[in-house]
Amino acid sequence: MYLAPSLQIADTPVEFIVEYLLKAKEIADNNANVPAELRDNLQKALDIASGLDGYLENMSSQESEPLAELYRKSMSHDWDKAYEDGKTLFRLPITCITGRVEGQVLKMLVHMSKAKRVLEIGMFTGYGALSMAEALPQNGQLIACELEPFLKDFSKPIFDKSPHGKKIMVKTGPAMETLKELAATGEQFDLVFIDADKQNYINYYKFLMDHNLLRMDGVICVDNTLFKGRVYLKDAADEMGIALRDFGQFVTNDPRVEQNNVTYDEVFEGVQGKAVLDRMRLDGKVAYVTGAGQGIGRAFAHALGEAGAKVAIIDLDKEKAENVACIPNMAVSADISKPEEVQKMIDDVVSKWGTIHIACNNAGINKNSASEHTSLEEWDQTFNVNLRGTFMCCQAAGRVMLKQGYGKIINTASMASLIGVGFGKENGEEVKFREKVKFTVPHPQKQLSYNTSKAGVVKLTQTLGTEWIDRGIRVNCISPGIVDTPLIHSESLEPLVQRWLSDIPAGRLAQVTDLQAAVVYLASDASDYMTGHNLVIEGGQSLW
Numbered sequence: 114m115y116l117a118p119s120l121q122i123a124d125t126p127v128e129f130i131v132e133y134l135l136k137a138k139e140i141a142d143n144n145a146n147v148p149a150e151l152r153d154n155l156q157k158a159l160d161i162a163s164g165l166d167g168y169l170e171n172m173s174s175q176e177s178e179p180l181a182e183l184y185r186k187s188m189s190h191d192w193d194k195a196y197e198d199g200k201t202l203f204r205l206p207i208t209c210i211t212g213r214v215e216g217q218v219l220k221m222l223v224h225m226s227k228a229k230r231v232l233e234i235g236m237f238t239g240y241g242a243l244s245m246a247e248a249l250p251q252n253g254q255l256i257a258c259e260l261e262p263f264l265k266d267f268s269k270p271i272f273d274k275s276p277h278g279k280k281i282m283v284k285t286g287p288a289m290e291t292l293k294e295l296a297a298t299g300e301q302f303d304l305v306f307i308d309a310d311k312q313n314y315i316n317y318y319k320f321l322m323d324h325n326l327l328r329m330d331g332v333i334c335v336d337n338t339l340f341k342g343r344v345y346l347k348d349a350a351d352e353m354g355i356a357l358r359d360f361g362q363f364v365t366n367d368p369r370v371e372q373n374n375v376t377y378d379e380v381f382e383g384v385q386g387k388a389v390l391d392r393m394r395l396d397g398k399v400a401y402v403t404g405a406g407q408g409i410g411r412a413f414a415h416a417l418g419e420a421g422a423k424v425a426i427i428d429l430d431k432e433k434a435e436n437v438a439c440i441p442n443m444a445v446s447a448d449i450s451k452p453e454e455v456q457k458m459i460d461d462v463v464s465k466w467g468t469i470h471i472a473c474n475n476a477g478i479n480k481n482s483a484s485e486h487t488s489l490e491e492w493d494q495t496f497n498v499n500l501r502g503t504f505m506c507c508q509a510a511g512r513v514m515l516k517q518g519y520g521k522i523i524n525t526a527s528m529a530s531l532i533g534v535g536f537g538k539e540n541g542e543e544v545k546f547r548e549k550v551k552f553t554v555p556h557p558q559k560q561l562s563y564n565t566s567k568a569g570v571v572k573l574t575q576t577l578g579t580e581w582i583d584r585g586i587r588v589n590c591i592s593p594g595i596v597d598t599p600l601i602h603s604e605s606l607e608p609l610v611q612r613w614l615s616d617i618p619a620g621r622l623a624q625v626t627d628l629q630a631a632v633v634y635l636a637s638d639a640s641d642y643m644t645g646h647n648l649v650i651e652g653g654q655s656l657w
C-alpha cells in the first residue's frame with residue numbers, strides 16, 4: 114500500500130515500523146542521555162524502513178493514465194459523506210485501495226501466469242481490477258465481486274475509458290453468493306485475488322477449493338495476510354488479525370496447496386515441459402492439404418493453420434484454393450491423379466517453405482453405381498484419385514520427410530472403408546446385408562469403387578505407417594462418416610438423408626468441424642505413438 118504522504122496512515126508492517134522508529138528517534142533526540150551511537154542506529158533503521166515503499170514505487174512500471182485517474186478519483190472522493198448520504202452500505206476507508214506497486218505486482222502475476230480468467234473478491238473502486246485487466250489477453254475476462262452497488266457506478270466511467278475495461282464484469286452483492294452462482298455454471302479461474310471482508314477469507318478460500326473454481330495449477334493471491342503485523346504479534350487480540358492468522362494456518366496445512374505430494378514426472382510437468390494442449394501446437398511446421406478448396410479439406414487447412422502451421426492449400430480448382438483464408442498460406446492447383454502435378458506441388462511447397470512436415474492427403478472423388486453396372490472407367494477414375502493419387506502424394510511427400518527423419522502423413526479414408534456394399538433380396542424384398550450377416554453397409558447408395566478404394570487407403574496407411582515409423586514418419590488416416598456438405602443436399606441424395614440419420618447413433622450427420630481436432634492431433638507430436646491407425650469419426654454409425 115502506498116499513499117501520498119499527506120494521506121499516510123500506517124497500514125503495512127513496514128509503515129508501522131517507520132511510525133515507531135520516528136517516535137523512538139524523537140524521544141532519543143530530546144534526551145541528552147541517549148548515546149549518539151543509539152541515535153545513529155535509530156536513524157539508519159529509519160532510513161532503511163522509510164525509504165522502502167518510495168523506492169519500490171519508483172522502480173515499478175508506471176501506471177497507465179486510466180489507472181492514475183482512477184487513483185486520483187478514489188483518493189479525492191469523500192467516502193464518509195458517501196456513507197452519510199446513504200450511497201454506500203458501509204463506511205469505506207480509503208486505505209482499502211490497492212496501491213500502485215501492488216497493482217503492478219498483480220498485473221505482473223496475470224502476465225506471468227498467462228491467466229485468461231481472473232476472479233477478484235472485493236473490488237472497491239477497481240484499481241486492482243483494472244491493473245490485472247491490462248495484462249489479460251483481448252479475450253480474457255475478470256469477474257469482480259463487490260458488495261457495494263455504488264462502487265460499480267463509481268468505476269464504470271473510467272473502465273469505459275480504458276481499452277481494457279470491457280474485460281471486467283462487476284457482480285454486485287455478497288461475494289459468497291456470486292461464488293455459488295459461478296460454481297453452479299461450472300466457471301473456472303486461472304487466478305483469484307481475495308481482498309474483501311477478512312473474516313470471510315477462509316470461507317472464500319474453502320469454497321474456491323472445494324468447488325473447483327480454481328483451475329489446476331491456478332494461483333490464489335491474498336491481500337492483507339500480514340495485517341499490520343497483528344497476525345504474528347503475541348499479544349494481538351484483534352478479531353481480524355486472528356481471522357487472518359487462522360486463514361494463514363489453514364492454507365499452510367492444506368495438502369491441496371503447492372501439491373507437495375505430487376510426482377514431478379512428465380505427466381505432471383508435461384513432455385519436455387509441454388502440457389498436453391501445447392503438444393498439439395504446430396508452430397513452425399509446414400503442412401499441405403489436398404482437396405482443400407472446400408469441405409473437409411478446407412476445415413483441415415484451417416485447423417492446421419489455427420494450430421500454428423503454415424499451410425499450402427491444394428486443389429484442382431486454383432480459384433477455390435485461393436479463396437481459403439488461412440494465414441499464412443499458399444494456394445496451389447494440382448490434379449493428384451497426375452504424377453507430374455503431384456511432384457510439382459511438393460516442389461512448390463518445398464521451394465517456398467523449405468520442407469514439408471505435415472502431408473494431409475485428402476482429395477478424393479465419389480461415384481455411385483450398382484456394382485453389376487460399375488464401369489471400368491468409373492473404377493479407374495476413382496482409383497486414380499483416391500488410391501493411386503494418395504499413394505503418389507504419400508511417396509513424394511515421404512521422400513522429403515525421410516530425408517529429414519520427420520513427418521506426419523494423414524490420409525482421408527472413409528467409414529466406407531470399414532464396410533462392404535450391397536443389398537440382397539429376400540422373398541422378393543430388398544434387405545440390407547447387415548440384417549442377414551450382422552455386417553454394416555453404407556446404404557442405400559451403391560459405391561463399390563469408392564468403398565474399395567477407401568479400403569485401399571487404409572491398407573496403404575497401415576503399410577506405410579509401419580514401414581516408415583523407424584525413420585521418423587507417422588502415417589495415419591481419418592475415416593469420417595457421412596459429412597453434411599452441400600453435395601448431399603442435392604435432389605438425388607436428399608431423400609437418403611433421413612435414412613442415414615436413422616442409422617447414426619449420434620442422431621445427426623458429421624460437420625466438417627467435427628473432424629478438425631483429429632487432424633491437428635495426428636499432425637502434432639501428441640500422437641507420436643500412433644501410426645497406421647484408422648481414426649473413425651462417424652457418430653457410431655459403423656457400430657449399428
Ligand SMILES: C[S@@+](CC[C@H](N)C(=O)[O-])C[C@H]1O[C@@H](n2cnc3c(N)ncnc32)[C@H](O)[C@@H]1O
Nearest residue numbers: 209210211235236237241259260287288309310
Ligand atoms: C480492501 S477493499 C478491495 C480493494 C480492491 N481490491 C482494490 O483493488 O482497490 C475491500 C472491498 O471488499 C468489499 N466487500 C466487503 N465485504 C464484501 C462481501 N461480503 N462481498 C463482496 N464484497 C465485499 C468492500 O465493499 C470493499 O470495496
